[in-house]
Amino acid sequence: MPELSKVIVTPMRPEEAEAVSALVAEIISALPYYNERARREEVAKYTPERLRSLVAEEPEAVLLARANHDVCGFAISHYDDGLIWIAWFGVRPDWRRRGIGTQLLAAVEETAPRRRAHKIWCDTRTENLISQQLLQKAGYKKNRHSHKSLVRTRFLSLGKTSAITPHFQLPPAKTFYA
Numbered sequence: 001m002p003e004l005s006k007v008i009v010t011p012m013r014p015e016e017a018e019a020v021s022a023l024v025a026e027i028i029s030a031l032p033y034y035n036e037r038a039r040r041e042e043v044a045k046y047t048p049e050r051l052r053s054l055v056a057e058e059p060e061a062v063l064l065a066r067a068n069h070d071v072c073g074f075a076i077s078h079y080d081d082g083l084i085w086i087a088w089f090g091v092r093p094d095w096r097r098r099g100i101g102t103q104l105l106a107a108v109e110e111t112a113p114r115r116r117a118h119k120i121w122c123d124t125r126t127e128n129l130i131s132q133q134l135l136q137k138a139g140y141k142k143n144r145h146s147h148k149s150l151v152r153t154r155f156l157s158l159g160k161t162s163a164i165t166p167h168f169q170l171p172p173a174k175t176f177y178a
C-alpha cells in the first residue's frame with residue numbers, strides 16, 4: 001500500500017465517471033444508516049451521466065483521492081448561493097483511518113475561493129457518528145439552525161469578502177483572487 005504522502009486529491013476527469021459512480025454506489029450501499037430504499041435513491045443520484053454533468057458545470061465538483069493509479073476516495077460537492085454543499089464523501093474501506101477523509105475535506109475547502117463560496121456545509125445523518133467526528137475534528141461546528149447540519153464557521157475568514165459583499169456584486173473570480 002502506498003504511503004499516505006503519495007495520496008493526492010485532484011478533480012475527476014469525465015472518462016473516470018463510470019469507475020467513480022461504481023465506487024460511490026459501493027460505499028453508499030454498505031452504509032448501515034440508511035434503509036434499502038434510501039440507499040437505492042442515493043446511489044441513483046450518482047450515475048456516470050450525472051457525475052459528468054456535475055463536473056461540466058463545476059470542474060471541482062467531484063474530487064478524487066488517488067493513491068498511485070487507484071482512486072481511494074471521493075468528495076462530491078456543489079455550489080449554491082455562496083455555499084459549497086458537500087453531498088457525499090467517502091473512502092474505500094481498506095484505506096480508512098489514514099487521514100484521507102480529512103484530506104478530501106481540506107481539498108474541498110481549497111476550492112472555495114475559486115468557486116467564490118464563503119462557507120462549506122455538510123449534512124450528515126445523526127447516526128453517522130464517524131462522519132460527525134471527522135467533520136468536527138476538521139473544524140466544522142454544528143449549525144444552530146439545524147441539529148443535523150454542520151457548518152464550518154472557521155471558514156468564515158475565507159468568506160469574509162463575499163459575506164459582506166452582495167453576491168451579485170462579486171467581481172469575476174480571476175480578477176478578485178488574483
Ligand SMILES: CC(C)(COP(=O)(O)OP(=O)(O)OC[C@H]1O[C@@H](n2cnc3c(N)ncnc32)[C@H](O)[C@@H]1OP(=O)(O)O)[C@@H](O)C(=O)NCCC(=O)NCCS
Binds near residue numbers: 089
Ligand atoms: C467517513 C469516512 C469518509 C472517513 O474517512 P477516513 O479516511 O477514514 O477518515 P480520517 O482518517 O480522515 O479520520 C479523521 C478522524 O475521523 C474520526 N474517525 C474516522 N473513522 C473513524 C472510526 N471508524 N471510528 C471513530 N472515529 C473515526 C477520527 O477522529 C479520525 O481521526 P483519528 O484517526 O486521528 O482518530 C469513511 O469512514 C467513509 O467513507 N465512510 C462511509 C461514507 C460516509 O459515511 N461518508 C460521510 C457522510 S457524507
